[in-house]
Amino acid sequence: MNRITATFQKLAAAHRKALVGYLTAGDPNPETSFDILRAACGLIPAIHPSPSGTDRRLPAAALDILELGVPFSDPTADGPVIQEASVRALKAGMTLTKTLEMAARLRAESDIPIMLFGYYNPLFKFGLARLAKAAAAAGVDGLLVVDLPPEEAGPLKAALQGTDIQIIFLAAPTTRPDRVQKIAQETGGFLYLITKAGTTGEGGLDYEAIRKHAAAVKKLSPLPVCLGFGIRDGKDAHQLAPMADGVIVGSTLVNVIGSDPSAPDLPARMAAKIQDLRQGLDNQKPAIE
Secondary structure, eight states: OHHHHHHHHHHHHOOEEEEEEEEEEEESSSSHHHHHHHHHHTOOOEEETTEEEEEEOOOOOSSEEEEEEOOSSOOOOOOOOHHHHHHHHHHOOOOHHHHHHHHHHEEEEEEEOOOEEOOOHHHHOOHEEEEEHHHHHTTTTTTEEOOGGGGGGGGHHHHHHSSSOEEOOEEEETOHHHHHHHHHHHHHEEEEOSSSSSSSSBOOOOOHHHHHHHHHHHHHHOOEEEEEOOSSSSHHHHHHGSSSSEEOOOOHHHHHHHHOOOOOHEEEEHHHHHHHHHEEEEEEEEOOO
């Protein structure tokens, strides 16, 4: 069974929600990026300063699913935080090939579901058949191609036949119900429901509007629904968790790196941020009807 599907089944059985996180491969440089990814997978504990002046090591909190971003020079769906991450990674020499190599290194240490998150241009240039073979060999479980609608995904679906890799599609707040239903039927793993119009970035969430939209979409989707765009912290995760099957965080994680790319403790900082989000999800309260 695909790891994404298995993870949602396991979480549902435990009455928990999925924490899906995006990080740009190679940001701020390949080796530091890999250490950060290890922290995101719960392989490095969070470290917090205590009043006594000594650091406290807290149990590792991990993402449930990792979105591994393929750096791209024109990430049109992304706001400044992720755009700048792509610039840092590209300057450090990151490529799609190196992203797949990083996924393979991570797979050797962790069973976390790994999705490649990116745009169609680099994948098409790489070659779809070659991509399918390389992604499967690296242990990739899903592809989320932001600018590839279901109607144009035929060649990629054909290339992925014979693998266990799923294609995840997105629906926006402005997507018509009939189109949401089509996307829900086409997507694999889960449906990515965008919480606000515009590009990725922290803040700007209207909880009540999201609640109504998510409830309508869940009625149309046979697969889990996860909410993404704008989630800043554990408080946002706490508010949104009852509305869907999981939350997706990107800019708030990437900003841990972007706020101080040369910091020596970036993996520990990332672990602490993920712990805050995880606690918000796990301490959820029932949704208001």
